Amino acid sequence: MHTFFEHTRLSFIGGGNMAQALMTGLKQRGFTMSHIIVVDPDATKHVSLQQSLGVNTSTILDKSSMAADVLILAVKPQQLKSVAQALAPLLQSQLVISVAAGIRSEDLSRWLQGYRTLVRTMPNTPAQIQAGITGAFAMSAVRAEQRNLADSLLQAAGEVVWLEEESQLDAVTAISGSGPAYVFLLIEALTAAGVALGLSESQALKLSLATFKGASLLASASNTPVATLREQVTSKGGTTEQGLLRLNQHNIHAIMQDAALQAAKRAKTLGDELGGQ
Numbered sequence: 529m530h531t532f533f534e535h536t537r538l539s540f541i542g543g544g545n546m547a548q549a550l551m552t553g554l555k556q557r558g559f560t561m562s563h564i565i566v567v568d569p570d571a572t573k574h575v576s577l578q579q580s581l582g583v584n585t586s587t588i589l590d591k592s593s594m595a596a597d598v599l600i601l602a603v604k605p606q607q608l609k610s611v612a613q614a615l616a617p618l619l620q621s622q623l624v625i626s627v628a629a630g631i632r633s634e635d636l637s638r639w640l641q642g643y644r645t646l647v648r649t650m651p652n653t654p655a656q657i658q659a660g661i662t663g664a665f666a667m668s669a670v671r672a673e674q675r676n677l678a679d680s681l682l683q684a685a686g687e688v689v690w691l692e693e694e695s696q697l698d699a700v701t702a703i704s705g706s707g708p709a710y711v712f713l714l715i716e717a718l719t720a721a722g723v724a725l726g727l728s729e730s731q732a733l734k735l736s737l738a739t740f741k742g743a744s745l746l747a748s749a750s751n752t753p754v755a756t757l758r759e760q761v762t763s764k765g766g767t768t769e770q771g772l773l774r775l776n777q778h779n780i781h782a783i784m785q786d787a788a789l790q791a792a793k794r795a796k797t798l799g800d801e802l803g804g805q
């Protein structure tokens with residue numbers, strides 16, 4: 529039986545942070561890693577990719593590195609046009625998946641000489657422990673079985689949200705694509721606060737991590753609205769009330785909204801500036 533994990537062949541173009549997160553997730557799920565080839569001009573990365581992930585590597589795009597069912601474009605947005613132009617003459621019927629922030633499918637398709645079997649996605653780095661979430665948009669030329677193939681690949685990294693409107697991907701980028709970095713910053717900040725209150729660094733980190741994990745798992749597992757869960761922590765006249773008062777005085781909602789707005793704006797300008805080329 530042709531199963532995704534045993535028989536699908538993948539080429540990752542770009543072997544950086546996001547590609548490695550996706551491949552680590554695939555490895556954890558039992559994907560046949562020898563069926564992956566990573567194309568990255570930086571040969572110094574190849575040995576560690578081969579040893580840690582069991583994948584094949586190549587410095588160049590050629591027929592053999594393109595002998596795949598799915599090509600995942602995982603280069604920086606600024607690198608995508610030249611990669612796509614080099615790729616175009618080598619395309620046959622592969623499904624092309626882009627993870628690049630901002631770059632619209634119509635622009636990518638134009639760079640690929642009109643190739644339209646494209647799925648544009650926005651994954652995130654928790655993919656490496658299958659705790660990721662990916663927003664995905666398929667161009668209308670993508671057939672149902674190709675969309676299913678993309679879905680199987682992305683599900684190996686965690687959850688998948690298919691979008692009807694491509695423009696929503698800029699919001700996905702701002703919330704879940706960039707979001708892990710906001711959460712890491714909050715963990716760093718809570719840990720530093722613990723140290724300032726007299727805990728050791730390791731004690732403060734342990735408490736902060738367990739708190740983010742526990743609160744997040746509780747909110748995901750419970751049918752209770754998140755606001756009610758917050759209220760359940762907030763005893764009248766108690767400690768949480770004082771902490772939340774200060775967070776609200778600093779207008780945490782406005783801060784988060786502004787941060788996400790700036791990230792979404794950057795996704796749009798990346799698309800406008802680079803896509804117009």
Ligand SMILES: NC(=O)C1=CN([C@@H]2O[C@H](COP(=O)(O)OP(=O)(O)OC[C@H]3O[C@@H](n4cnc5c(N)ncnc54)[C@H](OP(=O)(O)O)[C@@H]3O)[C@@H](O)[C@H]2O)C=CC1
Nearest residue numbers: 542543544545546567568570602603604605627628629651
């Ligand atoms: N990091 C994240 O959390 C997320 C990233 N993304 C998207 O993923 C993409 C990659 O980001 P990220 O992994 O962080 O970036 P990285 O810089 O870590 O990875 C990009 C890799 O592509 C390599 N590369 C450059 N030119 C080529 C080429 N011509 N052919 C093949 N490979 C090439 C780069 O090499 P070199 O360093 O030598 O240039 C680098 O190793 C971006 O488009 C980003 O928007 C999406 C979701 C989340």
Ligand SMILES: O=C(O)[C@@H]1CCC=N1
Nearest residue numbers: 628629701705706707
């Ligand atoms: O910062 C970036 O541009 C990429 C996209 C989302 C997360 N990292």
